[in-house]
Amino acid sequence: MEAALTQIRDQQQQTWDKFSPGWKKWDTWTMNFMRPMGQEIIDALQIKETDHVLDVATGTGEPGLSIARLAPRGHVTGFDLSEGMLAVAREKAAQQALPNYEAVAGDVCALPFADQSFDAISCRMGFMFFPDMLLAAQEMYRVLKPGGRLATCVWSAPPHNPWIGTMMGTMGAHLTLPTPAPGATGMFRCAQPGMLAGLLTQAGFQTISEKEVQGTVTFDGPEGYWQNMMEVAAPVVTAMSQATDDTRAAIKSALFTKLEPLAVDGKISLPFGSLVLVAEKR
Known part of the structure; x- marks a missing residue:
């Protein structure tokens, strides 16, 4: 991988390690x-109890831990760039008594596994952060057995995701937010329908399906x-780091003005949208 992409990977690793304590705190909510x-990913993979499964971008362990319960005579490898995140995954695996789950740190663009090692691969909310998405997909294809399936998901378009867009829009009215470079890593990098499907096709996958999953x-x-937002959402924290105390207070006030009318019994529900893709290796 070229130097610029290696630098992006290293920055990603530092970011996720930095945010791992916040993710641990909010783990139940996030899961x-x-x-x-x-x-959707688990259902698509049709897990058998003897399957060997790779869960790429496992973070704090899901959906790999859930898959491990479905494959008690198999094995699940949770794979992630961040040791901080994986420490949480290992702790959860021990708490749930899942000896068939292990957490391995590394780079998805250079998977440390032999060809055709896995019956299935899951990857929840990972692709948009990979420095070289095509290389990552090719590596997944390489380590997947013929007849195996990959199931993955990414965020759909920003208008479908007010859960984060409400915060970003409020900040944008008070701060100058940088425009992401074309192809830069980020939450909505894979939001265009068909974009990730085309990339999986390039990597060799076949029988690719795509559906949108929405909720609140x-x-x-x-x-x-x-x-x-202040403890889990990396793009928010990065943007807010440039705000003065007065600007921060103004953003919070404007945000609450938007959110308070939405509260029902003290709770606020906001929509989200994602794209779930399933592909096969023939």
């Missing part, structure tokens, strides 16, 4: 949020939303 996409995610009122 509930991500469960619909994780369940709930926060404990405006203050709960604010705290979540």
